[in-house]
Amino acid sequence: MSTRALRTAASGMYAQELNIEAISNNIANISTTAYKKNTAQFQDLMYQQVSVSPVSSTQNTSGTTANTLQIGIGVQPTSTEKIFTQGDMTQTNNQLDLAINGEGFFQVKKPDGTYAYTRDGSFKVDSQGKIVTSSGFYLDPSITIDENTLSVAIGSDGSVTATKVGGTTSVIGNIELANFVNPGGLTAIGNNLYDQSEASGTPTLGTPSSSTFGSINQGYLEASNVDIVEEMVSMIAAQRAYEVNSKTIQTVEQMMQMANNLKTS
Amino acid sequence: MIKGIYTAARALDARMQNIEIVANNLANVNTPGYKRELPFSEVMDKYGNVQVQQASDFRTGELAQTSNPLDLAVSGNGYFVVQNDNSLQFTRNGKFSISSDGFLVNQQGYRVIGKKGAINIDKLQSEEPGEITVSNSGEIKLGDQTIDNLLIVNPDNAQEAARTSGENFILGTNSFTSTPETEFQIKQGYYEESNVNPVKEMQDMILLNNQYDSAHKMINYMDKSLDEANQIGKV
Numbered sequence: 001m002s003t004r005a006l007r008t009a010a011s012g013m014y015a016q017e018l019n020i021e022a023i024s025n026n027i028a029n030i031s032t033t034a035y036k037k038n039t040a041q042f043q044d045l046m047y048q049q050v051s052v053s054p055v056s057s058t059q060n061t062s063g064t065t066a067n068t069l070q071i072g073i074g075v076q077p078t079s080t081e082k083i084f085t086q087g088d089m090t091q092t093n094n095q096l097d098l099a100i101n102g103e104g105f106f107q108v109k110k111p112d113g114t115y116a117y118t119r120d121g122s123f124k125v126d127s128q129g130k131i132v133t134s135s136g137f138y139l140d141p142s143i144t145i146d147e148n149t150l151s152v153a154i155g156s157d158g159s160v161t162a163t164k165v166g167g168t169t170s171v172i173g174n175i176e177l178a179n180f181v182n183p184g185g186l187t188a189i190g191n192n193l194y195d196q197s198e199a200s201g202t203p204t205l206g207t208p209s210s211s212t213f214g215s216i217n218q219g220y221l222e223a224s225n226v227d228i229v230e231e232m233v234s235m236i237a238a239q240r241a242y243e244v245n246s247k248t249i250q251t252v253e254q255m256m257q258m259a260n261n262l263k264t265s
Numbered sequence: 266m267i268k269g270i271y272t273a274a275r276a277l278d279a280r281m282q283n284i285e286i287v288a289n290n291l292a293n294v295n296t297p298g299y300k301r302e303l304p305f306s307e308v309m310d311k312y313g314n315v316q317v318q319q320a321s322d323f324r325t326g327e328l329a330q331t332s333n334p335l336d337l338a339v340s341g342n343g344y345f346v347v348q349n350d351n352s353l354q355f356t357r358n359g360k361f362s363i364s365s366d367g368f369l370v371n372q373q374g375y376r377v378i379g380k381k382g383a384i385n386i387d388k389l390q391s392e393e394p395g396e397i398t399v400s401n402s403g404e405i406k407l408g409d410q411t412i413d414n415l416l417i418v419n420p421d422n423a424q425e426a427a428r429t430s431g432e433n434f435i436l437g438t439n440s441f442t443s444t445p446e447t448e449f450q451i452k453q454g455y456y457e458e459s460n461v462n463p464v465k466e467m468q469d470m471i472l473l474n475n476q477y478d479s480a481h482k483m484i485n486y487m488d489k490s491l492d493e494a495n496q497i498g499k500v
Contacts (some may be wrong), residue, residue, distance in 0.1 A: 005281070005288040012292030019295065039331075041360065042296040043372055044289070046430045050282060069305050069319045070428055071282065072289035075296055078372050081360075083331055181386065181397060184333035185362050198365040212396050241294045244463045248288045251474050255281060258481045263488070 004048075004073060005252045011074030012245035015042050018077045019238040026226045034087060034099075034119035034192055035224035037231075038080045045074045082194075084183045087225040089217060095152055096123040096131065099222040102214020104177030105194065107205070108137040115140060117178055117203065120192035122221055135191040143173035156215040158208040177213045178203035270487050276480035279307060280473045287470050290461045298326070298358025298432040299459035304469055320424055326357075326460035328452060334397050335361045335369070338455040343417035343444035347375040347433065348383065354433040355418060355426070355441070357457050369405075373431045379405070379413030386412060399453040402446050415451060417444045 022040040029035040047070040089099050098121030100106070105117035118133060126132045129146050131139045145152060149162045158175035180186065185199025196203060209215040283304035293299040301322040310316050328338050337359035339345065344355035347370075354375070361377055364370045369377040369384040376383040386397060386407060398406045403415035418441040420426055426434040 005285040008285060008288040008292050012288075012294070015292070015295070041372065042293070043358075043431050044293045044296050044299055044428075047428045069282070069317050070302075071285045072293070072302065072428065074289060075292040081331075081333065083333070182333065182335050182363050184331075184335070199362040201363045201367075237295070240463070241291075244291050244294065244467065245288075247467065248284070248291055248470065251470050252281075252284055252288070254474065255284065255477050258477060259277065262481060262484050 004071065006249055008072070008074040009245045009248035009252070011045065011076065012248075013242055015040075015075045015077050016238045016242040016245065020235065020242075022080055023231050023235050023238060026231050027228070030224055030226045030228060032192065032224050033122055034222040035226065036082045036084050036087075036119070037224075037226045038082055038188075039234075040080050041078045042075050043078045044072055045076050047072050081184050082186060082188060083225070085225050087222040089220045090223050091219060092221055093219050094122075095154075095218060096125065097121060097219055097221050098123060098154060098175070099217045099220040100177065100208070100214045101217055102212075103183075104179050104206075104208065104213045105183075105203075106133075107140045107176065107178045107203070108133055108193065109140045109142075110137055110193075115178075115203075116189065116193040116195055117180075117186065118191075118193050119222055121216075133191075133193075135193075137191075137193070139175065141173065141176060143175070145172065154216060154218040156209050156217065158216050175208065175216060176205050177208050177216075178205050179213060180204070267491075270484055273480045273483040273487070277477060277484075279305075280477040280480065283473050284470065284477075287466050287473065291463065291466050293459055294461045294463055294466075296432065296459045297360055297456045298356060299461065300324075300357065300432070301459075301461045302428075304473065321428070322460060323423060324460050326458040328455045329458050330455055333360075334399075334453060335363070336454055336456045337361060337399060337415075338452045338457045339417060339449050340452050340455075341449035343419055343449045344434075345371075346378040346416045346418055347371050347373075348378055349373075349375045349433075353378070353436050354429065355420060355436060356431065356433045358432040360456050371431065373433075375431075375433075378416045380416050381413050384413045384415075399451050401450040401452075403449075403451045417449055417451075418442065419444045 019040045022038045026037045049068045050071050051068050100119055105119055106121060108116050108118060110116050122134050123131050124134060125145055129144045131143045143160055145162060148165045150165060151163050153161045159171055160173045161169055162172045163169050180203055181201035182199055185197055186194040187197045189195050206213045286302050286304050290301050303320045303322055305317050305319045308316050308318055339357060344357055345359055347354050347356060360372055361369050363386055367385050369386055371377060403417055405412045420436060420441045429435050
């Protein structure tokens with residue numbers, strides 16, 4: 001008895017399950033700074049050549065072999081893709097809260113010396129006066145705010161100007177942004193950080209507000225770009241797709257039951 | 266009488282295979298660029314042999330917006346061409362990315378073909394950084410520099426092309442012509458959704474289920490009649 005339809009429907013249910021997982025992660029991160037929503041991607045599976053109806057009482061006289069057809073065997077999830085649309089700007093008035101308006105990522109150095117990228121600009125100062133992310137990774141190029149600094153002003157081009165005790169001001173560093181050909185292909189590694197990947201391409205560094213790079217806004221944070229209505233709609237769609245695949249299983253099961261009852265007595 | 270049972274059994278078999286096609290459509294209800302397959306029908310040729318007619322529904326799915334510059338959709342006629350080893354395949358799934366060696370590839374890693382061959386974007390990336398833009402006519406630009414034009418084709422007989430995974434169709438012996446620029450527009454930042462309509466599929470499923478039921482009842486009746494025929498002559 002053919003169970004291909006059952007397995008096809010099961011693959012559809014599994015794909016929708018992953019879809020729901022991506023949606024629930026988006027909803028869980030609705031208040032995460034600079035969180036970018038994920039969408040699950042699907043692809044159809046291979047096709048099988050099936051010969052039609054071996055049950056026949058008539059002989060095939062002309063000898064044609066055209067009686068095969070292609071039957072697909074379901075769907076597979078391929079990847080999850082980040083959607084990098086701009087999140088809303090929320091004002092915080094904290095001088096080390098930075099938001100990127102437009103394209104680009106802050107570059108941070110991980111403890112192992114490699115770089116990661118983030119749009120979460122809620123920076124802090126560590127015990128040595130260096131600017132770090134909320135998870136403790138250094139901003140790169142690194143900027144040190146010494147103890148005599150009263151306040152820092154960060155321009156939209158990323159220049160960091162410190163006002164020292166006594167009223168003198170000086171530029172103590174420039175924040176650079178990294179951009180990617182395909183930001184959607186970046187790998188999310190948690191802590192609001194991304195790693196470059198094969199799909200994203202290599203980063204291009206540049207000054208904020210120049211060419212394609214976005215501007216830096218001091219005293220603002222970028223909110224998550226998750227739209228709750230959109231997620232609810234996707235959730236309904238995923239649930240219904242799951243349901244319709246379960247209906248396939250029910251229908252095929254009924255047909256199998258009928259086949260089992262062909263011989264009644 | 267015996268022949269009738271075979272005919273009905275054949276109906277059972279065909280309905281089961283058709284349900285498999287409906288199941289595959291429903292499993293791919295959210296797959297970008299997926300084209301619905303119609304449940305096949307059987308026709309009799311002039312020699313009295315049963316032939317199968319299988320068809321795909323090539324209607325355009327809805328275009329969904331994303332923020333990925335490498336999501337492309339063909340609005341209108343035509344297909345993207347991708348290369349798997351040496352064979353060409355065509356697809357409406359325009360979810361592309363850049364491979365590690367700088368080629369524009371589809372989700373399976375097959376290279377996307379432009380008018381000058383495989384499209385390489387990375388080489389120029391180091392010399393002149395800039396955004397990738399794709400115009401309505403399929404011209405791919407990096408910053409101000411034109412890299413290539415997407416090859417958009419129309420197979421001469423799309424219905425005869427075999428399907429393969431990744432929403433691709435194999436050209437095989439099929440010839441194709443490139444689509445005139447007036448017949449399509451490339452939409453950057455969009456992808457084409459699956460054209461499966463679950464309502465239609467459920468309708469097909471109910472219909473097939475009922476036909477299966479009828480064929481099943483036919484066999485039962487014929488079985489009963491044969492049984493009664495066997496009783497004739499019994500004392």
